[in-house]
Amino acid sequence: MKGFFERNGPLLGGYLVIAVGFWVLVLIILPQLAMLDISFRNNLPPALVGSEQDIYTLSNYEHFLKGNPGNPDRLALFGIETEVPFNRVDLAVFLKTLLAAVFVTLFDLILCYPLAYFLGQSAIGASGRVFALLLIIPYWVNEILRAFAFRIIFGDSGVINTVLVGLGLIDQPYDFIRENVALYAGLGYAYILLMIFPIYNAIESLDHNQIEAARDLGSPWWRIHWRVVIPFAKPGITSGCTMVFMLTAGALAAPQILGGPSSLWFTQIIYQWFNTGQNWARGSAYAVVLLITCIIFVLAMMRLFRVKIGEIAK
Amino acid sequence: MNEGVGVELENLWIRFGEFVAVRDANVDIRGGEFFSFLGPSGCGKTTILRAVSGFLNPSEGHVRIGGRDMAGIGANKRPTALIFQNLALFPLMKVWENIAFALEVKGVGAAERRKRADELLDLIALPGQGDKMVSELSGGQKQRVAIARALCAEPQVLLLDEPLSALDLKLRQHMRTELREIQQRVGITFIYITHDQGEALTMSDHVAVMKEGVIDQIADGRTIYDDPATAFVASFVGENNVFRGIVKSVDGNMAMVSTRRTGELNGRIASAAAGQLKPGDEAMMFIRPEALHMGSAETPVDRRITARIIHEEFEGQAYNVFLEGAEGKEIKMSLVNRGQSRLSGAGNEIAMMFDPDQAVVLPMGELAAE
Ligand SMILES: Nc1ncnc2c1ncn2[C@@H]1O[C@H](COP(=O)(O)OP(=O)(O)OP(=O)(O)O)[C@@H](O)[C@H]1O
Ligand SMILES: [Mg+2]
Numbered sequence: 001m002k003g004f005f006e007r008n009g010p011l012l013g014g015y016l017v018i019a020v021g022f023w024v025l026v027l028i029i030l031p032q033l034a035m036l037d038i039s040f041r042n043n044l045p046p047a048l049v050g051s052e053q054d055i056y057t058l059s060n061y062e063h064f065l066k067g068n069p070g071n072p073d074r075l076a077l078f079g080i081e082t083e084v085p086f087n088r089v090d091l092a093v094f095l096k097t098l099l100a101a102v103f104v105t106l107f108d109l110i111l112c113y114p115l116a117y118f119l120g121q122s123a124i125g126a127s128g129r130v131f132a133l134l135l136i137i138p139y140w141v142n143e144i145l146r147a148f149a150f151r152i153i154f155g156d157s158g159v160i161n162t163v164l165v166g167l168g169l170i171d172q173p174y175d176f177i178r179e180n181v182a183l184y185a186g187l188g189y190a191y192i193l194l195m196i197f198p199i200y201n202a203i204e205s206l207d208h209n210q211i212e213a214a215r216d217l218g219s220p221w222w223r224i225h226w227r228v229v230i231p232f233a234k235p236g237i238t239s240g241c242t243m244v245f246m247l248t249a250g251a252l253a254a255p256q257i258l259g260g261p262s263s264l265w266f267t268q269i270i271y272q273w274f275n276t277g278q279n280w281a282r283g284s285a286y287a288v289v290l291l292i293t294c295i296i297f298v299l300a301m302m303r304l305f306r307v308k309i310g311e312i313a314k
Numbered sequence: 315m316n317e318g319v320g321v322e323l324e325n326l327w328i329r330f331g332e333f334v335a336v337r338d339a340n341v342d343i344r345g346g347e348f349f350s351f352l353g354p355s356g357c358g359k360t361t362i363l364r365a366v367s368g369f370l371n372p373s374e375g376h377v378r379i380g381g382r383d384m385a386g387i388g389a390n391k392r393p394t395a396l397i398f399q400n401l402a403l404f405p406l407m408k409v410w411e412n413i414a415f416a417l418e419v420k421g422v423g424a425a426e427r428r429k430r431a432d433e434l435l436d437l438i439a440l441p442g443q444g445d446k447m448v449s450e451l452s453g454g455q456k457q458r459v460a461i462a463r464a465l466c467a468e469p470q471v472l473l474l475d476e477p478l479s480a481l482d483l484k485l486r487q488h489m490r491t492e493l494r495e496i497q498q499r500v501g502i503t504f505i506y507i508t509h510d511q512g513e514a515l516t517m518s519d520h521v522a523v524m525k526e527g528v529i530d531q532i533a534d535g536r537t538i539y540d541d542p543a544t545a546f547v548a549s550f551v552g553e554n555n556v557f558r559g560i561v562k563s564v565d566g567n568m569a570m571v572s573t574r575r576t577g578e579l580n581g582r583i584a585s586a587a588a589g590q591l592k593p594g595d596e597a598m599m600f601i602r603p604e605a606l607h608m609g610s611a612e613t614p615v616d617r618r619i620t621a622r623i624i625h626e627e628f629e630g631q632a633y634n635v636f637l638e639g640a641e642g643k644e645i646k647m648s649l650v651n652r653g654q655s656r657l658s659g660a661g662n663e664i665a666m667m668f669d670p671d672q673a674v675v676l677p678m679g680e681l682a683a684e
Contacts (some may be wrong), residue, residue, distance in 0.1 A: 207400065207402060209398045209399075209400060209402035210402045210403075210404060212369055212389070212396075212398070212402070213396070213398060213402040213403075213404075213463075214404075214415070215369075215388075215389050215390045216367055216368075216369075216389050216390065216394070216395060216396045216467075217390075217395065217415050217416040217419060217463070217464075217466075217467050218390045218391075218416055218419045218420065218467060219390060219415070219419045220390065220419075223418075223419060227404070227407075227415070227418075228404060231406045232405075232406060
């Protein structure tokens with residue numbers, strides 16, 4: 001600590017400590033703690049806050065699992081009407097959101113890996129890198145506006161339908177919004193750069209001679225990727241996948257704008273509790289569930305693929 | 315074990331855009347020999363090797379391995395294995411996995427692969443080190459693992475791109491002998507690239523000396539050193555004193571060269587220049603430092619050089635004397651240390667003598683950069 005101030009001087013050192021401290025404490029830790037705290041409380045009108053009714057409770061988490069106690073969901077199983085002790089709607093949306101996030105992550109990975117490899121390793125890719133920077137330009141536009149742009153592109157009279165109908169491939173405009181095609185395309189596109197750049201960074205630092213060495217030893221292209229390039233790029237792949245997964249699972253704008261009428265994203269449920277439902281406690285509980293599940297999922301995946309956290313930070 | 319096969323380069327040209335990296339190379343490498351390409355940095359050595367291993371298509375001409383034209387055959391289908399200038403071992407695989415990679419590619423089972431890797435580890439004198447990671451090895455050990463990895467592919471031709479350049483002097487000398495031994499044990503063709511002439515001369519059956527994409531001479535080490543084909547070869551391989559002058563007379567394979575500062579000297583015309591020199595031609599005479607000896611007033615003038623001492627240097631096994639030469643260049647005389655007393659010191663003029671057979675006369679040509 002002393003060395004830190006000696007290196008940076010009291011002014012810069014003090015600024016760094018205060019700025020980073022403020023960032024971590026006020027912008028990250030305190031809000032999360034506050035949310036965690038609220039999630040264990042009852043939803044009370046302001047007048048009752050602090051009264052004896054203001055106690056810690058698990059009811060919000062219980063609700064996520066079981067739904068309203070007085071209003072059990074019913075399910076017909078083999079012709080017998082049974083009571084289901086689960087909050088079928090919320091749990092289903094929750095699982096669907098996680099699955100969709102996995103799907104979007106895999107989709108982005110499959111799309112980005114070849115591109116990142118091309119940019120990072122091939123000679124033509126070297127000149128293509130400038131063009132890769134052009135990929136950033138659409139991201140100067142706000143996320144919500146980008147989602148609306150997708151709505152326009154995929155709309156009934158959008159570019160895609162116009163072309164498809166014009167070519168005579170279909171005779172009715174296809175409802176991309178209802179079928180959630182627009183939603184997945186929008187989500188896939190939203191965080192695609194966060195997939196490309198970490199993988200590109202990793203692959204770019206791979207010595208090209210290793211690829212040639214593998215080829216020289218008789219390896220076909222797929223084995224070169226399997227044994228040499230992918231293991232080397234693993235930290236980049238993990239970091240890209242983690243970011244895309246986390247952000248997709250927590251996305252709100254794209255599902256809100258591009259989701260079909262029947263599709264509900266878990267973040268939308270959280271949003272409803274906070275906003276229309278005016279039940280911050282329950283919204284917080286749902287948000288905590290999403291956050292913790294995502295973290296556990298990512299850690300489990302890293303364990304499975306034997307990546308260490310330190311490697312990702314490289 | 316594999317038989318070594320021959321490699322032939324015929325009228326090989328390699329261009330990068332306008333730039334000619336290899337110019338009309340014709341090389342005939344016999345099966346099972348240790349062949350070296352020697353030349354300064356950037357002369358096209360790696361480029362030739364890449365054309366042989368299949369990473370690069372010749373702009374013109376043919377590469378034949380074992381008599382078979384290699385056009386259209388990819389790097390992974392050629393009977394060659396390349397050891398890269400920077401080794402390019404796979405850092406995320408264990409040593410034994412590195413070595414057995416070529417077998418993995420062929421679909422050999424893990425137990426069999428491990429067995430073969432252990433055999434190769436014995437061959438390269440690293441027994442029991444298979445489970446280490448590459449990063450845990452020393453420079454010389456990595457070197458040997460790279461050789462084992464290439465040998466595991468059972469190539470008929472092993473291509474080595476300056477594999478020793480990163481090692482320190484002691485280790486390099488040790489690895490030279492070891493490489494030569496490995497080559498004799500496995501009996502396959504080695505094509506070795508280096509810009510270190512010591513390496514080329516000690517290890518090779520034949521050496522090709524290159525300059526800016528052109529092969530100046532192909533011969534065994536002794537011939538390269540004693541009977542260079544061009545002024546470049548004479549000045550690049552080993553140390554040499556050069557004396558410029560005009561041919562005065564030619565007598566069989568001997569020539570009298572009139573030099574500006576050191577008078578008329580008698581020398582032997584290099585075999586490659588036989589019949590090319592006639593009186594009046596510009597020529598260069600090359601005399602190696604160790605071919606110069608102490609002379610005296612009685613030494614015949616056509617084999618005597620008189621010059622002023624600039625400084626002397628004691629090198630251990632040899633004792634070097636630097637003398638004033640033409641155009642500000644120093645003449646170096648290297649005397650074997652036999653306990654003789656020092657010369658009389660800087661500023662004195664002394665007479666040196668040489669055997670005209672050891673003075674090589676060549677047509678005027680470009681010298682290697684110092
Ligand atoms: N892909 C390429 N594109 C353009 N020029 C190249 C390419 N590869 C090599 N060259 C040029 O060809 C010449 C020979 O290169 P090469 O790598 O064969 O040299 P080298 O003899 O192996 O040198 P070194 O001893 O430094 O490794 C150099 O001038 C180099 O700049
Ligand atoms: Mg080279």
